[in-house]
Amino acid sequence: MRIDLRESWFVRDVEIPTRLVLAPMAGVSVQAFRRQGRRFGAGLVCSEMVSCAGIEHRNEKTLGYLRVASDEHPLAIQIFGSEPRAMAEAARMVEAAGADLVDINFGCPVRKVTKTGAGATLLSEPARAAAIVESVANAVDVPISVKMRRGLRDGSRTALEVGPQLVEAGAATLTLHPRSAQQMYTGAADHTLTAELVSLVDVPVIASGDVTSHARARAVLATTGAAAVMVGRGAQGNPWALREIVDGEDAEPSREEVVAELVLFIRETVRELGERRASGFLKKFYGWYLGRGRFPRPFKQELVVLDSTDEVERRLLAAAPGARRLLEELEAELPGGDEVLLHLPISIYGGG
Ligand SMILES: Cc1cc2nc3c(=O)[nH]c(=O)nc-3n(C[C@H](O)[C@H](O)[C@H](O)COP(=O)(O)O)c2cc1C
Numbered sequence: 001m002r003i004d005l006r007e008s009w010f011v012r013d014v015e016i017p018t019r020l021v022l023a024p025m026a027g028v029s030v031q032a033f034r035r036q037g038r039r040f041g042a043g044l045v046c047s048e049m050v051s052c053a054g055i056e057h058r059n060e061k062t063l064g065y066l067r068v069a070s071d072e073h074p075l076a077i078q079i080f081g082s083e084p085r086a087m088a089e090a091a092r093m094v095e096a097a098g099a100d101l102v103d104i105n106f107g108c109p110v111r112k113v114t115k116t117g118a119g120a121t122l123l124s125e126p127a128r129a130a131a132i133v134e135s136v137a138n139a140v141d142v143p144i145s146v147k148m149r150r151g152l153r154d155g156s157r158t159a160l161e162v163g164p165q166l167v168e169a170g171a172a173t174l175t176l177h178p179r180s181a182q183q184m185y186t187g188a189a190d191h192t193l194t195a196e197l198v199s200l201v202d203v204p205v206i207a208s209g210d211v212t213s214h215a216r217a218r219a220v221l222a223t224t225g226a227a228a229v230m231v232g233r234g235a236q237g238n239p240w241a242l243r244e245i246v247d248g249e250d251a252e253p254s255r256e257e258v259v260a261e262l263v264l265f266i267r268e269t270v271r272e273l274g275e276r277r278a279s280g281f282l283k284k285f286y287g288w289y290l291g292r293g294r295f296p297r298p299f300k301q302e303l304v305v306l307d308s309t310d311e312v313e314r315r316l317l318a319a320a321p322g323a324r325r326l327l328e329e330l331e332a333e334l335p336g337g338d339e340v341l342l343h344l345p346i347s348i349y350g351g352g
Contacts, residue, residue: 003218005246008043009227011173011204012143014074014100016228018043019221020246021175021206023232024078024103024147027281032268033235034072035334036261040239041246043228044074049105052081052090067272068098071335076145080105082117082128084135095140101173102140104133106162107149109181120149120181126162130169137170147175147208150193154180160196167201175206175230185233191224198225206230212241214248237262237288255294259316260326262289266309267331279309286312295319 008017022029022037024046034045050066068075077099079090091102106129108119122129137144146166151158163174178193179185189209198205204227207220212234220229234241239261244250253261265285270278286303299319303312317323 003221005041005214005217005221009204011101011145014143016043016074018246019228020217020242021208021228021230022046022235022242023208023230024048024076024105025232025236028236030269030281031067031069031072031272032265034075035069035268036239036265037235037242038072040242042231042242044076044101045072046076046103047078047099049078049080049108050090050094052079052083052086066097069335073098074100076101076103078103078105078147079136080108080113080118082122082132084128084131087132088135088139091136091140091144095142099142101143101145102136103145103147103175104136104171105147106166107147107177107181109149109184114181120152123148123151123156123158123162123181126165129162130165133166133169133171143172144170145173145175145206146171147177149181150176150178150190152181154182156180157193159193160200163197164200167203171203173204173206173227174201175208177208177230179209191220194220194226195224204228208232211245214245214250217245237285237290238292253294255320256322256326258289258294259320259323260330262286263313263316263323263327264330265289266313270309275309279307282309282312 005019007019008015009019018041020042022034022042022045026048029046029048037045047066077094079087079094079102081087081090094102105119106122113119114121133144133146148159150156159176166174174197176194176197178190179187191207194205194207206228207224207226208230211217211220211229211231217229220226231242231245240253266282269282273281283304286300290300303315306312
């Protein structure tokens with residue numbers, strides 16, 4: 001079977017230029033991550049989940065508010081909640097902010113979310129889940145996507161029963177991460193379920209879970225019939241993996257490239273979250289970027305104890321002075337200006 005990851009596909013009338021989707025990851029998928037994902041070949045990027053409960057009571061622990069930039073499109077914004085009316089309201093805000101797709105989270109296994117009746121628990125309440133999808137689909141003109149786990153307990157096949165009902169209710173695409181909520185991230189994603197789901201619905205299906213290479217992406221697409229693969233953890237601190245997954249060209253980045261991308265990521269994140277939030281948020285990224293044998297381990301340890309991101313940036317550029325020129329080029333290419341700030345809080349309690 002001929003499989004080209006660079007082929008475009010459609011969710012209703014939204015054209016997605018490649019068959020690679022960047023996963024929504026709470027605590028990771030900030031705007032800098034999404035924009036970078038687009039530059040490295042993701043055809044569709046997805047925001048972190050935003051809480052529709054935030055509309056009513058704004059006391060959630062959040063990372064701040066969602067920002068959408070002009071170079072992120074096509075962009076899916078993910079919402080979570082358990083009330084059809086509040087979800088419809090959130091969907092309208094998300095559409096007004098420029099989302100090309102409204103994504104609904106029925107996959108989050110984190111207790112803080114499931115105890116409110118949202119996330120993966122909705123898989124055990126198909127009537128409510130369908131009511132949410134219907135209410136959201138009626139509220140907006142853009143297509144609705146739904147992201148699910150296979151079910152709540154190990155071995156569950158709930159997604160195969162619920163998925164077709166959600167399409168009936170108005171979902172224009174489904175993403176399946178075929179692990180149970182109970183599994184969290186242990187074991188392996190069982191894409192035989194993805195293949196079954198593809199055979200049951202007439203909308204495009206996105207396969208999520210354990211795709212980290214071009215070979216694996218092709219195998220998943222070939223054996224499931226999915227329209228696209230979604231990549232999450234494999235892209236953390238490693239946008240070069242996205243390029244390899246799309247094109248099959250495996251080129252390790254130079255130290256200068258790693259530093260230029262990381263410094264750009266730091267600057268963009270500080271702009272988005274502010275220095276105080278960003279400095280804590282960014283620490284995990286230092287290990288992700290600088291690991292994989294790219295820099296000696298003590299260098300990362302030095303960075304994570306520094307208080308200010310300015311200081312981190314200085315150390316990084318001192319370690320790879322040639323990165324300055326690359327960084328200037330990257331910054332020159334970023335469009336500035338027309339950003340939309342969305343008054344929906346980004347939840348830090350993510351998962352799916
Ligand atoms: C840190 C982290 C946060 C996540 N947050 C979300 C989320 O907010 N919404 C969601 O639908 N899935 C979330 N996920 C699940 C991913 O989107 C994806 O389905 C899962 O990680 C499997 O793909 P992977 O093997 O490529 O990482 C999260 C995953 C991780 C690792």
